[in-house]
Amino acid sequence: MSVRIATWNVNGINPRIDRVTGWLQSAAPDVVCLQELKCTPEQFPQEKLAELGYEAAVRAGGRWNGVAVLSKLGLEDVTIDLPGQPEFDGAVEARAVGATCGPVRVWSLYVPNGREVGHAHYEYKLQWLEALRQVAAEDASGARPFAVLGDFNVAPKDEDVWDIAKFDGATHVSELERTALIELQKSGLDEVYPRALKYDIPFTFWDYRMLGFQKNKGMRIDHIYGNAPFTAAVKDAYVDREARRPGKKDAPPSMAPSDHAPVVADLEL
């Protein structure tokens, strides 16, 4: 069977609900990992997504964070939060939800930003990635197709940001963050590297400020890592930068874009 799996940081699902549902209808993914819902569980637009044929596993946290797995292939063994997920300020945040969708098991992940190298949030980010590695290592070794998808807030290589000189000493490009991703891969996951639909590097994020998208000042920080049964089934993968394009002048606010673009993988399972 053909299965289309996507990950998308929507930066608030309700303010841009028509942008999201429009993309779901046109791209027609079977499984979608969403991040930055920025809503409470009650505010999650369950019915609008059900109308499009999606069941949803939701880990909403209110004002910040929030992740979900949408599936047209069924939804089983939902896991809220990573086993062993570290806390920040005494709370386990809404950054991880796992689910089995028909033949594939996925996690939707929103890795902590880190704020500044050396900040407590940066240490939290590194701990979080280590907790993820431990969880992923178990499922990665199985025969079932398995992937972790989401906003990792790490650019794996220098070319994955628009100007590495501007990121000197910054988070997202530091050696420890990149090492954490390499360690994740060593646990049995390979990156599903997407095609760019324009330009050389398939950036997934462009800051709203300073015409970031228009000038292609982007970053490649949203990723898909799959185990061998998953990556062997991948036929194509791409970043849908059109979904990041600003709306037309008279478009309603609900059509405003996220600052991230979806990453899409097509599998034959």
Added chain:
DNA sequence: ATGGTAGTTCGACTA
């Protein structure tokens, strides 16, 4: 040029 934009608990904080 230390700015700019957008989301949230309406306004300081996060990204």
